[in-house]
Amino acid sequence: MNLFAASLDRLARLGRFLWSAWAGLAGLALIGALWQAGHEAYGDFILTAPLDTLAAAARLLHEGRAQDLLALTTARALAGFGLCALIGTAAGVAAGYSPATLRLSRPVLTLLLGVPPIAWIVLAMIWFGPSDMTVAVTILISATPLVFVGAVEGVVTRDRGLDDMAQVFGAGPVRRFLFVSARQISAQLFPALILALGSAFKVAIMAELLANAGGVGGALERARAMLDIAEALAWVSLAVAALIAVEYMLIRPVRAELERWREAAAPWGVKR
Template identity: 25%
Template sequence: MPLIFTVVVILSTWTTATFYFGAGLVPSPLETLRYLAGMTMTSAMWEHTLITLSRGVLAIVLSLAVALVLGVWAGLSRTIMSLGTPLVTVLQATPPILWITLLMVWVGAGNTVPIVVVMAALFPPLFLNVAQSVAALDQRLFASARVYRVGRMRILMQLILPGIFPHVLAGLTYALGSGWKIAAVAEFLGSSKGIGAQIYWAYRLFNMPELFAWALILVGLGVGLEFTLVRTLRRKAEGGAGRA
């Protein structure tokens, strides 16, 4: 029922906007779907969609890997935590548009801009999540491990990673929900390929049916990820946090 209500509200608002502004500015849902159906018959649509998704996935994986390494290090060392947190806070406060502008000047349009912009946006919360989770682990467990001379790798694999797993899942949930959207924004100005770049060119050419079709694809990807992977990870994270 909530899903049906949401669809009805969106279609009603969309149709009203078409009548009010005209089909030249706001193409009707039916016209947009027809245009989208035509796009699905071309390889370009699938290519640009895959490019955006692959950039988002790569940036998420790299961000999580770096955040895990540095976050565990910071969580185990008060010195690293005190030195690193202000730097990460500055990085977190830096708006993506600044990174897009600088990278466009330094390296030009291409894969680098969206990937680096997504990493710059996702790394700070992932790092802080991991570092704070490690710091919150029961210190008596580490003391016992030292008494019994447990190796560092064993401590990492059997104590630290299982202990922070629910929090890492929660951070990954946020990254999956945000990464591909940030990638599309970066592509709008910083790339010649991808969904964001196609939205930009549709805007420049005033091709409103194409613009709305790409917008539908972007929203559809978000809804699809939310109702499949993101919600599954969220439930696992909440379940793990509850058991912890």
């Protein structure tokens, strides 16, 4: 009975989530309309019509080459993202708990954020050549500060009263962290992770393009050389689609599971 109710609740939440896709679709349609207007104003050469772009994307996917390139870029972006999530979270949590480390790391953070990703790409190219490493390292350096700051915020803004509560009921430091703090940190961490994932895809394609490392970036570079606007836009759309697919399959479900209580806290009618 309990299991039945739980699965029913899950189904209801899934249904609500899928239904909310209409709002997202409306937003996409708006962009499509603006795009179409731009196309009609400036012509085919500057901005290919959205439908033609979609057709080009479908053609690319159909020819079979696109899947491999998308898979390669996605794998690189995910590898970089995984690394930066791991390192950023660990370092951020450590710094959050240790004010001295935090004070030391702030200027480092400013420095890392101040150096443009393009500079890192150049350096990484020299260090690692046109390889997966170049892409991964560039992502790591450009996206880690985001995750780091998210984790630090999570630790610093946590409710210390709950820590005391857990301690009174006999939780040692490890269980206090696992049962009480981790949940509060994750609330701040997830928005940072979503940003970092988006930035990982962007940086991956940029690094591929500049380092001539193949993948979607390489294909984009070829389209640019041949002045094939439709193909270039098609690649951009495909990359965005890959990002959205990853975000909604990987991060959103975990987040939805962890943040169920927020939905319960919202008054009826304002479920978002």
